[in-house]
Amino acid sequence: MATLFQGLGVVTPLSSSNSFDSNKFLLPSRRSLSERKDGIFVVRSDARVSQVMKTGARKHELLIPNAVATKGGSSVASTSKSGHELLLFEALREGLEEEMERDPCVCVMGEDVGHYGGSYKVTKGLATKFGDLRVLDTPIAENSFTGMGIGAAMTGLRPVVEGMNMGFLLLAFNQISNNCGMLHYTSGGQFKIPIVIRGPGGVGRQLGAEHSQRLESYFQSIPGIQMVACSTPYNAKGLMKAAIRSENPVILFEHVLLYNLKEKIPDEEYVLSLEEAEMVRPGEHVTILTYSRMRYHVMQAAKTLVNKGYDPEIIDIRSLKPFDLYTIGNSVKKTHRVLIVEECMRTGGIGASLTAAITENFHDYLDAPIVCLSSQDVPTPYAGTLEEWTVVQPAQIVTAVEQLCQ
Amino acid sequence: MSLSAPKFVQPLSPHHTHRSIGSPMSFHASTPFLGSTHKLRFIAPIKLNPRSPSTVVSVSDVVKDKKRKSTTNLLITKEEGLVLYEDMILGRSFEDMCAQMYYRGKMFGFVHLYNGQEAVSTGFIKLLKKEDSVVSTYRDHVHALSKGVPARAVMSELFGKATGCSRGQGGSMHMFSKEHNLIGGFAFIAEGIPVATGAAFSSKYRREVLKEADCDHVTVAFFGDGTCNNGQFYECLNMAALWKLPIVFVVENNLWAIGMSHLRSTSDPEIWKKGPAFGMPGVHVDGMDVLKVREVAKEAVERARRGEGPTLVECETYRFRGHSLADPDELRDPAEKAHYAGRDPISALKKYMIENKLASEQQLKAIEKKIDEVVEEAVEFADASPHPPRSQLLENVFADPKGFGIGPDGKYRCEDPKFTEGTAHV
Numbered sequence: 001m002a003t004l005f006q007g008l009g010v011v012t013p014l015s016s017s018n019s020f021d022s023n024k025f026l027l028p029s030r031r032s033l034s035e036r037k038d039g040i041f042v043v044r045s046d047a048r049v050s051q052v053m054k055t056g057a058r059k060h061e062l063l064i065p066n067a068v069a070t071k072g073g074s075s076v077a078s079t080s081k082s083g084h085e086l087l088l089f090e091a092l093r094e095g096l097e098e099e100m101e102r103d104p105c106v107c108v109m110g111e112d113v114g115h116y117g118g119s120y121k122v123t124k125g126l127a128t129k130f131g132d133l134r135v136l137d138t139p140i141a142e143n144s145f146t147g148m149g150i151g152a153a154m155t156g157l158r159p160v161v162e163g164m165n166m167g168f169l170l171l172a173f174n175q176i177s178n179n180c181g182m183l184h185y186t187s188g189g190q191f192k193i194p195i196v197i198r199g200p201g202g203v204g205r206q207l208g209a210e211h212s213q214r215l216e217s218y219f220q221s222i223p224g225i226q227m228v229a230c231s232t233p234y235n236a237k238g239l240m241k242a243a244i245r246s247e248n249p250v251i252l253f254e255h256v257l258l259y260n261l262k263e264k265i266p267d268e269e270y271v272l273s274l275e276e277a278e279m280v281r282p283g284e285h286v287t288i289l290t291y292s293r294m295r296y297h298v299m300q301a302a303k304t305l306v307n308k309g310y311d312p313e314i315i316d317i318r319s320l321k322p323f324d325l326y327t328i329g330n331s332v333k334k335t336h337r338v339l340i341v342e343e344c345m346r347t348g349g350i351g352a353s354l355t356a357a358i359t360e361n362f363h364d365y366l367d368a369p370i371v372c373l374s375s376q377d378v379p380t381p382y383a384g385t386l387e388e389w390t391v392v393q394p395a396q397i398v399t400a401v402e403q404l405c406q
Numbered sequence: 407m408s409l410s411a412p413k414f415v416q417p418l419s420p421h422h423t424h425r426s427i428g429s430p431m432s433f434h435a436s437t438p439f440l441g442s443t444h445k446l447r448f449i450a451p452i453k454l455n456p457r458s459p460s461t462v463v464s465v466s467d468v469v470k471d472k473k474r475k476s477t478t479n480l481l482i483t484k485e486e487g488l489v490l491y492e493d494m495i496l497g498r499s500f501e502d503m504c505a506q507m508y509y510r511g512k513m514f515g516f517v518h519l520y521n522g523q524e525a526v527s528t529g530f531i532k533l534l535k536k537e538d539s540v541v542s543t544y545r546d547h548v549h550a551l552s553k554g555v556p557a558r559a560v561m562s563e564l565f566g567k568a569t570g571c572s573r574g575q576g577g578s579m580h581m582f583s584k585e586h587n588l589i590g591g592f593a594f595i596a597e598g599i600p601v602a603t604g605a606a607f608s609s610k611y612r613r614e615v616l617k618e619a620d621c622d623h624v625t626v627a628f629f630g631d632g633t634c635n636n637g638q639f640y641e642c643l644n645m646a647a648l649w650k651l652p653i654v655f656v657v658e659n660n661l662w663a664i665g666m667s668h669l670r671s672t673s674d675p676e677i678w679k680k681g682p683a684f685g686m687p688g689v690h691v692d693g694m695d696v697l698k699v700r701e702v703a704k705e706a707v708e709r710a711r712r713g714e715g716p717t718l719v720e721c722e723t724y725r726f727r728g729h730s731l732a733d734p735d736e737l738r739d740p741a742e743k744a745h746y747a748g749r750d751p752i753s754a755l756k757k758y759m760i761e762n763k764l765a766s767e768q769q770l771k772a773i774e775k776k777i778d779e780v781v782e783e784a785v786e787f788a789d790a791s792p793h794p795p796r797s798q799l800l801e802n803v804f805a806d807p808k809g810f811g812i813g814p815d816g817k818y819r820c821e822d823p824k825f826t827e828g829t830a831h832v
Contacts, residue, residue: 151602179601186575191584274809
């Protein structure tokens with residue numbers, strides 16, 4: 001189980017890379033900014049663009065008493081003059097650290113999380129601060145240490161289990177499916193399992209087939225678990241905290257290529273809702289549903305689309321299981337056209353489930369069949385060109401929207 | 407160390423003189439099969455290098471010594487003896503009743519009975535405190551009873567009634583009790599062992615991180631010989647020994663995994679030897695003798711409580727019935743079954759208590775009668791209990807039902823009245 005993490009430290013998806021047309025991406029003009037109704041693009045001096053999200057991600061959100069997203073909530077950057085900038089993996093660490101300080105029962109277990117600091121540095125420094133038992137370096141035995149996390153959760157602790165790469169959690173499938181998902185039910189509600197299972201997944205940069213897996217499609221059928229995917233430092237920290245505080249077992253999907261995203265997040269404490277989707281860009285013509293890394297491909301395509309005169313509404317669904325049918329439904333009712341852009345495989349992926357859910361619930365509001373862009377049903381090739389073609393690219397998204405809106 | 411020809415020295419304790427050492431466990435001696443060429447001759451301690459941190463002990467010598475001493479120095483007191491006897495009788499009667507009820511159509515699915523193995527459950531669990539945890543497999547009815555779960559709760563669970571210990575949602579293979587710290591009940595073999603390791607980890611965590619200085623809860627994990635060829639077993643032996651977790655791994659080696667003989671599936675069938683490979687003591691004990699099991703258990707549990715780490719205990723035992731009530735049990739040699747039937751742990755304890763004047767025949771009969779009534783009452787209770795209502799369908803899927811998500815109307819789906827009725831579609 002060697003992981004190729006060293007090289008990834010310097011790669012950011014938003015900087016120049018093969019799959020992006022970097023020129024177009026790095027220089028949004030003032031004109032295009034004013035065309036956007038909401039949201040703010042902040043261009044940094046180091047030419048990295050980060051997005052500050054509006055609404056959907058409400059700031060200062062503690063545990064929400066009601067479900068509905070409050071529209072018109074102010075954007076993060078504009079109201080908080082303070083706030084600090086950090087990278088996504090640092091945001092995850094901050095969330096984790098805050099929760100560990102708040103509740104001594106929160107502990108971390110996984111391979112190389114302790115002394116090594118985590119293969120993606122999410123747990124860096126925590127072992128020195130909290131000790132070797134609270135940030136436990138486990139042997140390479142995913143099935144057993146995930147099971148151990150479950151047993152610990154059943155007996156009062158709140159473990160955060162890290163899969164060094166989500167793909168390794170395939171070895172823990174027995175424990176995740178049978179024990180994590182089912183024990184609360186088969187014990188008649190006697191034992192709760194407040195565990196968080198997290199790790200990086202998704203297609204990286206030529207990591208090879210086995211390190212480029214998207215496990216959300218395999219886990220989505222397991223009853224009794226919740227799945228969320230983070231995509232920005234803001235929602236990464238908020239979802240991490242929410243997942244730890246949740247009484248349910250939560251699987252938090254991170255993406256290998258998003259760890260170095262930079263964003264300014266509030267200084268004040270905030271916790272996001274695990275079940276809600278995030279409105280990234282309100283629009284009128286078409287609803288684009290996406291999550292994790294594909295959000296950025298969609299945002300890039302959106303710039304082209306806006307230039308061509310389209311007005312896409314972009315929603316980061318965030319909650320992969322269960323789906324936030326309210327936010328999604330409202331959007332479908334407004335635009336009547338849906339495009340799903342995901343990194344999962346075509347067969348049986350999150351997009352497939354989402355298509356079914358939307359058809360079931362909002363069929364009457366659709367003016368066109370739902371289009372789902374997913375990765376090809378192909379083991380991710382090593383060669384960069386081939387890898388590029390297995391994953392959805394912004395150009396394909398633009399074409400799909402054009403076809404959908406005819 | 408030569409692995410091919412184990413050096414066996416002394417025979418077992420004099421109690422079992424009729425079991426000759428020369429005869430292999432497989433009674434099909436003439437039929438060659440693909441499997442281990444080891445003959446199971448469990449005997450005396452192989453004393454490892456004294457510098458080695460782990461010791462391999464065969465308890466028979468220890469117990470032999472104790473027994474040879476004067477009869478005033480017995481292994482148990484009268485009260486303890488009665489408790490043990492009652493517990494084993496409860497286990498046996500309950501399982502016999504289960505079989506009856508199954509054939510009468512009161513319970514369904516896979517039911518795995520524990521007849522013959524009572525000494526292991528009683529020997530270990532009766533030493534534990536209420537806060538200690540027990541993790542079992544699908545053969546868990548008697549572990550539940552020994553740990554203190556009321557017979558009526560277990561029987562209701564088997565009948566699938568709402569008053570069962572898992573509200574009827576678990577069934578035979580998923581007995582849980584938070585109150586008695588019975589952490590399952592698992593259907594797949596070996597999947598409970600990591601959970602047990604986690605419970606032991608919690609105990610250590612409480613002591614060292616949360617600074618609950620008096621927390622010395624021990625976890626006992628029960629599983630079978632088939633499980634000992636599974637990766638999770640070895641992974642957990644490693645982790646438990648590595649972190650010195652307060653856990654005892656108890657192998658109920660009844661020699662058969664459904665129809666697969668232990669000898670046909672295991673390259674080295676002596677499971678206790680696998681403990682020292684991970685740095686913990688491996689002990690072999692006669693699992694048909696509750697007193698011997700209890701002596702070993704005492705040592706292992708105390709070791710864990712003191713923080714010295716895990717122990718691997720292999721109990722040589724036997725199940726009188728098939729693997730489950732659906733198993734025709736045709737593969738096992740009747741001679742083997744007869745051999746072990748002659749070593750029934752309940753008869754052995756009865757004999758011991760009467761011979762050593764710890765109890766009279768009548769007292770023991772009175773216990774048997776009392777247990778009969780308890781089991782009858784449990785059946786009546788289970789019969790009279792209600793089936794789970796529809797509204798129970800969607801409860802307990804999530805500890806926090808917000809996990810069902812937000813519906814199209816903007817409200818959390820769990821607020822939908824159809825949820826409390828159990829008619830909502832999830």
